[in-house]
Amino acid sequence: MIQLRNIQKSFGNQPVLKGIDLTVKKGEVVSILGPSGSGKTTLLRCINFLERPTEGEVMIDDITVSSQKGSKKEILTLRKKTAMVFQQYNLFRHKTVIENVMEGLIVVQKNSKETARKLAMEVLEKVGLTEKANAYPVQLSGGQQQRVGIARALALNPEVILLDEPTSALDPELVGEVLEVIKRIAEEGITMIIVTHEVSFAKDVSDYIVFMDQGEIVEEGTPTVIFNNPKEERTKRFFKRINREAGILESNLSSVI
Amino acid sequence: MDITLIFDFFPKLISYLHITLLILVAAVAIGLVIGVVIALIRIYKVPVLNRLAFIYISFMRGTPILIQLFLIYFGLPALLTLVHIDASRANPLLFVAITYGLSCGASFAEIIRGAINGVEKGQAEAAYSIGMNEKQMMVRVILPQALVIAFPNFANSVIGSLKDTSLAFTIGVMDMVGRGNTLIATSLHALEIYLTLSMIYYGVVICLEKGFSLSEKKLQRFEGSLSAEK
Numbered sequence: 448m449i450q451l452r453n454i455q456k457s458f459g460n461q462p463v464l465k466g467i468d469l470t471v472k473k474g475e476v477v478s479i480l481g482p483s484g485s486g487k488t489t490l491l492r493c494i495n496f497l498e499r500p501t502e503g504e505v506m507i508d509d510i511t512v513s514s515q516k517g518s519k520k521e522i523l524t525l526r527k528k529t530a531m532v533f534q535q536y537n538l539f540r541h542k543t544v545i546e547n548v549m550e551g552l553i554v555v556q557k558n559s560k561e562t563a564r565k566l567a568m569e570v571l572e573k574v575g576l577t578e579k580a581n582a583y584p585v586q587l588s589g590g591q592q593q594r595v596g597i598a599r600a601l602a603l604n605p606e607v608i609l610l611d612e613p614t615s616a617l618d619p620e621l622v623g624e625v626l627e628v629i630k631r632i633a634e635e636g637i638t639m640i641i642v643t644h645e646v647s648f649a650k651d652v653s654d655y656i657v658f659m660d661q662g663e664i665v666e667e668g669t670p671t672v673i674f675n676n677p678k679e680e681r682t683k684r685f686f687k688r689i690n691r692e693a694g695i696l697e698s699n700l701s702s703v704i
Numbered sequence: 705m706d707i708t709l710i711f712d713f714f715p716k717l718i719s720y721l722h723i724t725l726l727i728l729v730a731a732v733a734i735g736l737v738i739g740v741v742i743a744l745i746r747i748y749k750v751p752v753l754n755r756l757a758f759i760y761i762s763f764m765r766g767t768p769i770l771i772q773l774f775l776i777y778f779g780l781p782a783l784l785t786l787v788h789i790d791a792s793r794a795n796p797l798l799f800v801a802i803t804y805g806l807s808c809g810a811s812f813a814e815i816i817r818g819a820i821n822g823v824e825k826g827q828a829e830a831a832y833s834i835g836m837n838e839k840q841m842m843v844r845v846i847l848p849q850a851l852v853i854a855f856p857n858f859a860n861s862v863i864g865s866l867k868d869t870s871l872a873f874t875i876g877v878m879d880m881v882g883r884g885n886t887l888i889a890t891s892l893h894a895l896e897i898y899l900t901l902s903m904i905y906y907g908v909v910i911c912l913e914k915g916f917s918l919s920e921k922k923l924q925r926f927e928g929s930l931s932a933e934k
């Protein structure tokens with residue numbers, strides 16, 4: 448189980464997160480939605496302490512790390528329980544696909560090379576990239592790179608995978624393959640926290656939706672409740688805008704066709 | 705001038721090429737160690753050491769290598785006598801290696817520092833996100849990429865050092881130039897000898913450049929420059 452308690456974060460004197468509380472149960476998929484600049488990325492980065500919160504604590508299983516007192520060692524333990532998928536993939540450029548996946552297995556989890564290779568191959572199988580095992584990241588399409596990013600995270604068998612807009616750097620025609628992979632691993636019961644702008648995907652894959660605005664959780668609940676019966680004005684407005692943009696996109700498309 | 709003399713001098717001089725290369729290899733090896741250490745000191749802004757590193761780099765940059773050579777040649781034994789070590793009979797090659805090593809170290813440090821800063825920030829974050837500690841991140845993710853980024857500047861610097869070694873004779877090292885000078889004294893054919901020397905240096909530099917550009921391509925295969933599959 449993952450629990451965030453009163454997570455606050457300021458950059459300088461600008462508050463970006465104003466006290467976030469969130470509980471994610473094992474095997475749950477939680478999607479975080481919200482307008483640009485609402486603090487979604489920052490929240491995700493606070494969970495693995497890529498960004499140290501100004502206030503609050505992060506609890507994963509048996510370990511609790513507090514914003515101020517959290518030592519390097521505790522942070523390292525916390526990070527070993529998490530993995531992250533980045534918007535810009537951030538694959539290790541000097542390593543092949545399989546080496547990217549093996550790296551954490553060997554260096555962090557101290558597996559032997561053979562074990563790591565075997566595990567990595569299994570995970571690459573899941574994301575459908577076994578035949579690219581020896582390619583370098585630059586030789587892959589964005590969609591393929593992101594699938595490697597997912598494989599690298601998945602291989603570590605973490606308590607939770609944090610995904611920050613995994614498809615928003617992709618060309619539209621490559622979004623599908625990545626979403627499909629995420630959906631597949633969601634069905635395997637991997638705990639995930641996903642920041643995304645893909646509303647219909649979030650509706651489809653999530654057990655729980657969190658809507659953020661201006662550093663706060665405005666509304667949270669099951670997809671049915673949040674998408675069909677949002678209570679808060681800000682949530683309603685957000686979905687209205689999203690729908691309008693989607694509509695505009697569609698009408699543009701149809702006028703092109 | 706007698707151009708055919710070049711054929712005479714060529715074998716005599718090139719038989720001392722290994723001394724030149726030895727100096728270069730020693731200097732680059734010492735320089736790499738110093739360079740990485742100093743670059744890390746500067747990146748992590750280690751108190752006191754960072755200040756010293758800055759002074760060291762700026763001093764090496766701001767003084768001619770010939771003067772540095774003499775400073776080490778006369779200064780090091782003087783320092784060592786303070787701790788009762790007699791270095792006055794030490795092989796001058798040693799002083800040359802130290803001087804050029806220090807000089808390479810200063811330029812490598814700046815090249816490596818720039819290259820480390822040039823590695824994408826996301827690479828470190830990815831390393832941390834899979835649970836690496838700072839050292840693993842640096843050694844396994846950042847440095848390998850930084851060395852590739854640094855390589856072209858590094859190659860230039862090495863070629864510069866090779867040419868600088870031609871000053872080693874001034875403290876009595878018998879390298880190609882040292883040998884050339886003794887030949888000049890006995891044969892009085894200075895121009896032919898310098899012509900021969902220039903040909904040898906030029907040849908070596910061309911070979912180095914070729915070698916570097918091949919290794920660069922190999923190193924950067926992951927940058928896509930050689931990717932046939934793309």
Ligand SMILES: Nc1ncnc2c1ncn2[C@@H]1O[C@H](COP(=O)(O)OP(=O)(O)OP(=O)(O)O)[C@@H](O)[C@H]1O
Pocket residue numbers: 458463481482483484485486487488489490
């Ligand atoms: N390192 C930083 N230094 C200063 N301000 C920052 C930093 N990182 C984020 N911010 C600010 O914090 C706020 C929230 O940023 P964040 O990236 O978390 O938003 P987001 O919800 O992920 O937005 P988007 O949907 O555009 O990705 C923004 O106003 C941003 O300018």
Ligand SMILES: [Mg+2]
Pocket residue numbers: 487488489612
């Ligand atoms: Mg963001």
